[in-house]
Amino acid sequence: MIPSAFDYAAPSTVEEVLAMLAAAESAGDEVKLLAGGQSLLPVMKLRMADPALVIDLGKISELVGVSEQEDTLLIGAMTPHHEIATNALLAKHLPLLHKAAATVADPQVRHRGTFGGALVHADPAGDMPAPVLATGATFILAGPRGERRVEASDFFQGYFTTAVADDEILTHIQVPKFTGWGxxxxxxxxxxxxxxxxxxxxxxxxxxxxxxxxxxxxxxxxxxxxxxxxxxxxxxxxxxxxxxxxxxxxxxxxxxxxxxxxxxxxxxxxxxxxxxxxxxxxxxxxx
Missing domain, CATH: 3.30.390.50 (CO dehydrogenase flavoprotein, C-terminal domain)
Incomplete structure (x- = not known):
């Protein structure tokens, strides 16, 4: 099957995404955020999801990459699995995420699929949620009321369900360093x-x-x-x-x-x- 017809947008900032989400909510339209698309596109092809609007996050450069802070690493939600599996900072300070990401699917999926997308998808069989939970990470969400932080223990709420509200977007995951741990x-x-x-x-x-x-x-x-x-x-x-x-x-x-x-x-x-x-x-x- 092929997806139903939908509108497509590719904003370049988080603020633009939030404005689109607010407008869609006012109009009563269903919206889906497109990260790597490894989970969303198959669901849309089966018409298990039928959004009126798909917002592609691929052009938002601020959501990609790994940066070092004092005692934590800040990981952009749009960072591909391949980057998680090969990043030198993660290999040194967060070897669990580094190793888990290398087991995700195949090279093609690891290059297209994203760290944040897998976490928000919240498949209980997915490989990234449990390692992130073990690290005690903090999820940083952006919404109409500003930034909101959610602890990993409160983020995953059920099958394919997280603490991210319909008018919010996951921007970063802040993870404590575990330097020297096995x-x-x-x-x-x-x-x-x-x-x-x-x-x-x-x-x-x-x-x-x-x-x-x-x-x-x-x-x-x-x-x-x-x-x-x-x-x-x-x-x-x-x-x-x-x-x-x-x-x-x-x-x-x-x-x-x-x-x-x-x-x-x-x-x-x-x-x-x-x-x-x-x-x-x-x-x-x-x-």
């Missing part, structure tokens, strides 16, 4: 470039052979990404050994409600999360 993203798929059946994002800090900090995110274990808090708490203070990691990661499925589908039922996903958590933590710890 990190790894472990995902399981049945075929190459498939959505993750389950994945685990892990960051750990080890001092004198003991875990002093740990942050883990779970992909596709609920309608939103989750923190594996039971694993985090079990790791901190324990020795960085195979035995302690195995014991801690056996708790990975606590508090989760994974869906059952053709790729696996809920029980299977819960077991898989413990296996992947162990692999992710071992790799992050360099063991």
């Amino acid at each position: 990190a790894h993203y472990e995902k399981f798929t049945r075929v190459a470039q498939q959505w993750s059946i389950v994945a685990v994002a892990a960051m750990v800090k080890i001092e004198d052979g003991t875990f002093t900090r740990a942050r883990l995110g779970l992909t596709n274990m609920a309608s939103t990404p989750l923190r594996a808090t039971a694993v985090e708490q079990a790791l901190v203070g324990s020795n960085a050994t195979l035995e302690s990691i195995t014991a801690a990661c056996s708790l990975a499925a606590e508090g989760t409600e994974p869906a059952s589908d053709l790729n696996g039922d809920s029980t299977y996903r819960k077991h898989l999360s413990t296996v992947l958590a162990k692999r992710a933590v071992l790799a992050a710890a360099g063991l």
Whole structure:
């Protein structure tokens, strides 16, 4: 199928986008924002989305790039996955995002798809939300009432649902630095470039052979990404050994409600999360 007819606009500033959103809201028209288009265009072709107006964000240069601040990195929402996977600042200070982005789909998608677009799309099987949740990032939104900041723990609200209002746009993601931490993203798929059946994002800090900090995110274990808090708490203070990691990661499925589908039922996903958590933590710890 092909999409229904729609109007198209390609503004060059965030202010122009907000003005278009306000005008469309007054007219009662449905609007979709086009980032990389890797998720939106297939949905439009199936006519699961039928907007009257598509606003292309590709010409807004201020939304692209990674910049360093004192204790954080500021990532533009329109920064492609490829940049996240190859950026030197991210490799040094945010290795989890750097590694997770390299696993997204294929090179073509990584060059077209955007970091912010994947986060706003909020697919529970998407690879970027859980790592971002694990970092405790802050989402910066622009709207008619000015700038609004939303913590990662409050951003993802349900299947394909986030805290971004209809008259707002995600502009940047501000992420704390995790310089010197070990990190790894472990995902399981049945075929190459498939959505993750389950994945685990892990960051750990080890001092004198003991875990002093740990942050883990779970992909596709609920309608939103989750923190594996039971694993985090079990790791901190324990020795960085195979035995302690195995014991801690056996708790990975606590508090989760994974869906059952053709790729696996809920029980299977819960077991898989413990296996992947162990692999992710071992790799992050360099063991």
